[in-house]
Amino acid sequence: MRKHLINYTCLLFLLLGGNILNAQNKFPDGSAIPAWFNDYKETDVNQLGKQFKITDYGLVNDSTILQTEKIQAVIDEAAKQGGVVVIPKGIYLSGSLFFKPKTHLHLEEGAVLKGSDDISHFKLLTTRIEGQTVKYFAALVNADRVDGFTVSGKGMIDGNGLRYWKAFWLRRGFNPSCTNMDEMRPRLLYVSNSDHVQISGIKLKNSPFWTTHFYKCNYLKMFDLTITAPAKPVKAPSSDAIDLDVCNHVLIKNCYLSVNDDAIALKGGKGPKAPEDPDNGANYNIIIEDNKFGFCHSALTCGSESIHSYNIVFRNNVLDHARKMLQLKMRPDTPQEYEKILIENISGTTNSVLFIKPWNQFFDLKGEKGIKKSYAHDITIKNIDLQCDIFFDVVNSDQYELRDFHFENFKIKAKQGALHKDYIKNLTLKNVTINGKMIK
Numbered sequence: 001m002r003k004h005l006i007n008y009t010c011l012l013f014l015l016l017g018g019n020i021l022n023a024q025n026k027f028p029d030g031s032a033i034p035a036w037f038n039d040y041k042e043t044d045v046n047q048l049g050k051q052f053k054i055t056d057y058g059l060v061n062d063s064t065i066l067q068t069e070k071i072q073a074v075i076d077e078a079a080k081q082g083g084v085v086v087i088p089k090g091i092y093l094s095g096s097l098f099f100k101p102k103t104h105l106h107l108e109e110g111a112v113l114k115g116s117d118d119i120s121h122f123k124l125l126t127t128r129i130e131g132q133t134v135k136y137f138a139a140l141v142n143a144d145r146v147d148g149f150t151v152s153g154k155g156m157i158d159g160n161g162l163r164y165w166k167a168f169w170l171r172r173g174f175n176p177s178c179t180n181m182d183e184m185r186p187r188l189l190y191v192s193n194s195d196h197v198q199i200s201g202i203k204l205k206n207s208p209f210w211t212t213h214f215y216k217c218n219y220l221k222m223f224d225l226t227i228t229a230p231a232k233p234v235k236a237p238s239s240d241a242i243d244l245d246v247c248n249h250v251l252i253k254n255c256y257l258s259v260n261d262d263a264i265a266l267k268g269g270k271g272p273k274a275p276e277d278p279d280n281g282a283n284y285n286i287i288i289e290d291n292k293f294g295f296c297h298s299a300l301t302c303g304s305e306s307i308h309s310y311n312i313v314f315r316n317n318v319l320d321h322a323r324k325m326l327q328l329k330m331r332p333d334t335p336q337e338y339e340k341i342l343i344e345n346i347s348g349t350t351n352s353v354l355f356i357k358p359w360n361q362f363f364d365l366k367g368e369k370g371i372k373k374s375y376a377h378d379i380t381i382k383n384i385d386l387q388c389d390i391f392f393d394v395v396n397s398d399q400y401e402l403r404d405f406h407f408e409n410f411k412i413k414a415k416q417g418a419l420h421k422d423y424i425k426n427l428t429l430k431n432v433t434i435n436g437k438m439i440k
Contacts, residue, residue, distance in 0.1 A: 027285060027311040028340035028378065037251050037287055040223055043152035043200055045106045050083035054092065061090030066116060068095040078103045087111040087155060095121030096138035096186065101146050107155025107202055115140040115186065115208070117163040122186045128215040128245060130180065131270035131305025133279045139190035139213070147195045156203040159188045164208035165234045179362060180238050185209035195219050205229065207239050211259065215245040216281075222252045229259040231295055236260040241296070243267055245305075246281035253287075258294025262301040263322070266312070270305040270334045272368045282308035289315045293322045299350075302338045302376075303329025304359050310340040319348035319386065324393070327352075328376050329359035330400045333366070336374035343381040350386055352393035353412065356402065374400040382408035390416045391434060396423045407432050 027033055045051065057074045059067050071085075071094050078085050082102035089110030095118075099105060107113060116122070122137040129136045141157065143149050168183040175182070185208035191197055192215040203226040204211050211227050214220055222242065229239035241257040244250060245267040257263040269280025283306070293299040299322045302309050306329070319325060325346060328338055356376065365372075391414040394402075403425035410432040417434040421427050432439045 027313065028342045028380065029311055031311070033287070034249075036219065036249065040221055040251065040253065042224075043104075043106075043150045043198060045084050045086075045104070045152060048084045048104050048150065049102070050078070050081055051086050051106075052078045052083055053086040053088055055088055055090075059092060061092070063091035063093055063112075063114060066093050066095065066121060068097065068116075068121060072097055075099055075103055087113050087153075094140065096123045097141055098138070099141065099143040099146055099149065103146070104150045104152070105141065107151075107153035107157070109154040111153065111155030112158050113140070113156070114158045115160045115188065117160050119164075119184045119186065127190070128192065128213075128279070131245070131267055131274070131280070134181075136181070137184055137186045139187035141189045143191045143194065145193045146191070146197075149191065149194055149197050151189070151199045152201050154201055156205065157188055158205055159186075159207035159211070159229075161185075161206040161208040161229065161236055161239070162234060165236050168237050169235070180209065187211070187213050189213070190215070191217055193217075197221070200224050203227075206236065209238055210240045210243050212241065213243045213245065214247050214250075217247045218249055220247060220250045222250075223254050225255040227255065227257050227259065228294075231260040240265050244283050244286065246283065247286070248282075248284045250283075250286040253290050255291045256294065257291060257296060259296050261296065262298045262327070263293050263296040264288060264299065265301045265303070266306050266309040267303075268306045268308065270307075270331060271364065272333055272335075272366055272372055274307050274334050280307055282310065284309065284311045286311065287313045287315075289313070289317065292318045292320060293348075294320050296322050298322065298324040298327040298355065300325070300343075301327040301329060303327075303336070304331060304361075305334075306336055306338075307334060308337045310338070312341045314346075315342070315344045317346055319346065319350045321349050323351045324355040325350050325353050325386070326381070327355040330356065330374050330397070331359050331363055332371040332399055333363040334374070335372040336400075338374075338376040339378045341379045343379075343384075345383045347385040348387075350388050352390045353384070353386055353388050353414075354381070354391075355393040356400075357393075357395040358397050358399050371399050376400065376402050377404045379404070380406045380408070381410075382406070384409065385411045387413045388415070390414065392419045394420065394423050396420065401425070406430075410434070
């Protein structure tokens with residue numbers, strides 16, 4: 001996949017006369033992109049201290065035996081000295097695990113860390129979920145306050161989610177108002193309050209709930225990952241590939257993402273008083289590049305629990321039947337601002353190119369009257385070559401204000417190609433072609 005993406009990027013460079021190179025030096029607000037974003041390489045586990053191979057500590061390759069306590073004991077031993085917990089080839093079944101400072105996780109080729117499909121094997125604790133700090137279930141792999149934490153290798157973390165998915169849809173059939181908080185499901189990987197985290201090389205699949213969730217993580221690199229969860233025959237509900245929650249300086253590169261919800265979602269808090277809560281905050285200085293998106297509800301989403309996202313660069317990506325390229329979820333109960341977003345050099349197929357609508361599925365004004373107005377502005381989308389069902393999938397609403405959008409170098413083939421320019425204040429168009437017709 002990496003070779004395909006590199007070739008695609010080179011082709012774009014030739015076609016666009018160097019626009020890629022010019023764009024790489026600055027964020028949308030004009031600030032310089034640090035060299036940190038260009039320095040990514042495979043984790044060298046030999047530089048991380050002693051290696052603690054779990055089979056040296058009494059664990060066995062058996063997908064039917066729950067071995068949570070034994071794996072946790074290896075993690076605890078690694079924490080005493082500092083080092084890497086190594087999962088060798090084989091399948092190892094576990095409930096929630098907790099990595100500690102000075103520990104790392106490495107999955108060798110052929111290794112599978114498999115989550116239990118029994119929720120009672122996951123610890124109930126205070127955690128961050130859906131834009132709030134509440135009591136919920138731990139993930140399969142948890143790491144809090146672990147600066148420098150890495151997950152690496154060519155192995156797999158398998159969420160074993162089928163039983164959870166069936167239970168969710170059964171409950172939703174009984175109670176159409178059932179939420180993610182009602183039907184209990186663990187995440188696959190949760191990292192919080194940590195700097196300089198790197199997740200690379202591995203596969204993550206079949207998460208019962210969100211696949212990866214990062215909360216208050218700064219300087220986070222994710223690359224060469226494959227993250228999947230099915231849309232059929234049983235849908236994997238809310239299996240977001242990557243959720244960024246109050247994070248900054250994030251690189252997501254050379255990944256394949258295909259899940260039954262948003263591929264990448266920017267979160268950060270919800271509710272009328274969300275900006276005042278110290279647990280909440282903005283996502284900023286994020287680069288998402290050279291990835292391929294298979295089926296997903298949206299390649300990039302701001303929301304649904306988000307208060308401020310800015311300095312977001314989404315470039316050199318390929319969409320393969322993603323439902324939406326860019327989605328802005330506008331909650332009526334939360335004041336939101338999405339700004340300084342650059343989308344460029346995108347090709348492939350999608351249902352909707354730009355999707356902006358009120359998001360009224362679940363909200364709570366907590367006794368306050370009137371909607372909380374939101375804003376999206378200073379958004380540039382350029383060098384787009386897409387086939388789609390709906391080009392401009394936007395609802396005009398008093399709930400939010402859209403302004404200062406710039407569309408440039410569009411080649412769109414759409415079943416519905418209408419563009420309602422009056423929905424956006426100061427929408428500028430340059431070389432925008434819809435179904436062979438230049439739009440002015």
